[in-house]
Amino acid sequence: MIDSVLMMLHAIERGDSAATFVRENPATAKVGVLDLGVTRGDGIFESVGVYSNVPLQLDAHLERLARSARMLDLPSLDLSVVKQAVLASIAAHEPAKELLSKIVITRGIEGGHGLTGWVLTTTGIDYSTARARGVRVVMLDRGYRSDVAQTAPWLLQGAKTLSYAVNKAALREAARRDADDVVFVSTDGVLLEGPASTVLLRTGDSLFTPAWDFGVLPGTTQRAVFDVAAGLGLDTSYARLTVDDLRNSDAAWLLSSGRLVAPIRAIDGQQHPVDASLTAALIERLTGPPGR
Secondary structure (H helix, E strand, O other): OOOEEEEEEEOOEOOOOOOEEEEEOOOOOOOOOOEHHHHOOOEEEEEEEEEOOEEOOHHHHHHHHHHHHHHOOOOOEOHHHHHHHHHHHHHHOOOOOEEEEEEEEEOOEOOOOOOEEEEEEEEOOOOHHHHHHOEEEEEEEOOOOOOHHHHOHHHOOOOOEOOOHHHHHHHHHHHHOOOOEEEEEOOOOEEOOEOOEEEEEEEOOEEEEEOHHHOOOOOHHHHHHHHHHHHHOOEEEEEOOEHHHHHOOOEEEEEEOOOEEEEEEEEOOEEOOOOHHHHHHHHHHHHOOOOO
């Protein structure tokens, strides 16, 4: 059984006629020890959920990859080659209900020329329990004001970078507090996002998510949820949300490419209502045939 398929990207800067990808053995492939992605976390990535061998929101992920590249002043990418590598890696993998394709782009060797990149497709984690039972979250102060993206763009809030040490530390803190995940809050009390997820709230017949200009990562799964919401009789809105909005919501979720839609069942140790029927409906529409 094939557990993972690796495609190494070469000359992927846009306009380079040599842009291509080559399949390599994940166990023996090498990244240089001077690569800035390794030594500095200087790079970007995307994780694309794959359901029944179909990549979900692939074009949206590629658009976000390009956005992150611009924010980090990386060269423009040949997204067509990256897309071909993702599709080829999925096709080469053993058929599975759920896979995850991770696209990684680094600034390359320090002092050298050219980007380093690869696509790795692996068997997806089983998130069925999180989707069915829900997750327990704690709210943690991110340490930034909600206008940080405008006042300090060099902090790269809203980019999907390889620098994940803070996010991992937050998840360890959640575990110490007997929780599964985190919802970040700004120093001025604005609801933001999870370390690897977008926050979604339902109040009545309306869905709300934090506006992107508060320094949150634009969510690909959240965009897809908003696209199908009208068919479920729901309005959608990007808004300035607070902790009280989360606590007082009729239901809430964490959205991500791998986990898809995970209801929040507890906030800081207090139980929160779960909308199981809407969770199931959203997952069905996200993973089903287009236009369902």
